[in-house]
Amino acid sequence: MSLQISMEMERNTLIIRLEGELDHHTSEKVRDKIEAEVDKGIINNLVFNLEKLSFMDSSGLGMMLGRYKKIRQLDGKMSICSVQSSVYKIFELSGMFKILSVYDTEADAINALGVA
Amino acid sequence: MSKNFMTLQFAAKSENESFARVTVAAFIAQLDPTLEEIHDIKTVVSEAVTNAVIHGYEEDANGIITISAVIDGANIEITIADNGKGIENVEEAMQPLYTTKPELERSGMGFTIMQNFMDEMNVESKVGEGTKVTLRKKITLNSMIS
């Protein structure tokens, strides 16, 4: 698999770190892994750390938007950080920044969720 | 400048999406494109191949996808073709946010990305016969090296 995912819980926030390429093939696997965590009912917020994500197409975008909608339904929040320029371009074109803010660091992204 | 071409055929499987974009990028690399240009090309190939897999063949791995790429001087032309179910209304399909598969978390941005990342996009499609996407771009030649 050309994508590595590592997840870490910090209180009620799930931090998802993606490394590699997020396309149709890998997005489905990432979605299933995140959903399995969210379905446990402990998580309120999601933070995506994309520092090592070198590629993303519309499939990755759809997966991220899907997680955003789902976490919003659960009254949670989502933020993203450390976006590479190539991935930034896709987010920008799709208007993703109108609904989601990007932060420079993971700590900033977590702080932005406003969880004490 | 000389002409060059290549053709690639493979099964309509999601595993082949990365193979397809990496292969086309490797072929284009002989023009010494910028990293951003390579990236844009990988992205558009990924979009068109994913569309063939998901929409054209509806994930039926018996489907065959054909990609051809032509280099003519600094100009590249890439076509991605399937013999899948085709598109009823191409104009409508090309609109940003238009998708027929929202339940699969598609966002309807594929054609918009292809249009934006390339200089030119042309879509030919016939219901029941298939879809062919032609993408063109002029690469900025690095005069220092050539």
Ligand SMILES: Nc1ncnc2c1ncn2[C@@H]1O[C@H](COP(=O)(O)OP(=O)(O)OP(=O)(O)O)[C@@H](O)[C@H]1O
């Ligand atoms: N090769 C194809 N065969 C049949 N229908 C297609 C094909 N390519 C695109 N379409 C149709 O055009 C629509 C728009 O395609 P586009 O790539 O812009 O969005 P999407 O694939 O639905 O979503 P996204 O690309 O954001 O994941 C699709 O929903 C589908 O109905």
Ligand SMILES: [Mg+2]
């Ligand atoms: Mg698409």
